[in-house]
Amino acid sequence: MLIVILFGPPGSGKGTQADYIAKRYDLQHVSTGDMLRAEADRGTALGNEVAPIMAAGNLVPDDLIVRVIESRLGDVGGHRGILLDGFPRTVAQAAALDAMLERVGEHVDLLICLDVPEDKLTERLLGRAREEGRADDNLETIQNRLDVYQRDTAPVLDHYRANSYTAIEVIDGDAPILDVSGRIRDAVDRHYRDAA
Ligand code: AP5
Numbered sequence: 001m002l003i004v005i006l007f008g009p010p011g012s013g014k015g016t017q018a019d020y021i022a023k024r025y026d027l028q029h030v031s032t033g034d035m036l037r038a039e040a041d042r043g044t045a046l047g048n049e050v051a052p053i054m055a056a057g058n059l060v061p062d063d064l065i066v067r068v069i070e071s072r073l074g075d076v077g078g079h080r081g082i083l084l085d086g087f088p089r090t091v092a093q094a095a096a097l098d099a100m101l102e103r104v105g106e107h108v109d110l111l112i113c114l115d116v117p118e119d120k121l122t123e124r125l126l127g128r129a130r131e132e133g134r135a136d137d138n139l140e141t142i143q144n145r146l147d148v149y150q151r152d153t154a155p156v157l158d159h160y161r162a163n164s165y166t167a168i169e170v171i172d173g174d175a176p177i178l179d180v181s182g183r184i185r186d187a188v189d190r191h192y193r194d195a196a
Helices: 014-024 032-042 045-055 062-073 091-103 118-132 139-153 155-161 177-191
Strands: 002-007 027-031 081-085 110-115 167-172
Touching: 002 014, 002 155, 014 027, 014 081, 014 110, 014 177, 027 032, 032 045, 032 062, 032 081, 045 062, 062 081, 062 091, 091 155, 110 155, 110 177, 118 139, 139 155, 155 167, 167 177
Parallel strands: 002 081, 002 110, 027 081, 110 167
Antiparallel strands: none
């Protein structure tokens, strides 16, 4: 099974690039943000619990998100592997993921990190706020999400740098969408020439 993490700060283009990557490499796209938003929209118990946390731009508790992911890892829907978008987001989540995978003889093969300057991230998220009105796309919450990323999520990169199984590709994501897709494709193909 091919296990790929799509990593990067809020607004770096994870969701935008995920469909392209998932399709090209036959991966099941799993977005924890999308899953949690769907729960909140449906008004489930889980959704009601996480909605205020997400609206404030904070992370939902590790144990909750690990349970959500665990139920998805066992079912890749006939695909060749899985593309994790928005998970893991803390070192504790990464350690839990590694342990889950180790139990079934798997590991994270590749981490793709989208690198975009902070002023561009804010600009993009404010642009999306005007178009889509997502609850966490306002200036105050965006700043908190960026701070949370630097404090809690960025260290996940070092966690995987220290893991000999996992290749890391840092992609300059500050370019038109199709150019970024091309850079990702070139990077992934370097690792999996037979994958496309
Ligand atoms: P999540 O949904 O994962 O949000 P995020 O990480 O903040 O990411 P975004 O969706 O904002 O950005 P993106 O990188 O996907 O960029 P996008 O492609 O959309 O998480 C939301 C919340 O859920 C969290 O804050 C937390 O509360 C909770 N949560 C989720 N996972 C969790 C976890 N594991 N643990 C704990 N809590 C968790 O692009 C953004 C905009 O930019 C779009 O308008 C797009 O059109 C535009 N754009 C994209 N690429 C380009 C480009 N190249 N040029 C110009 N514009 C571009």
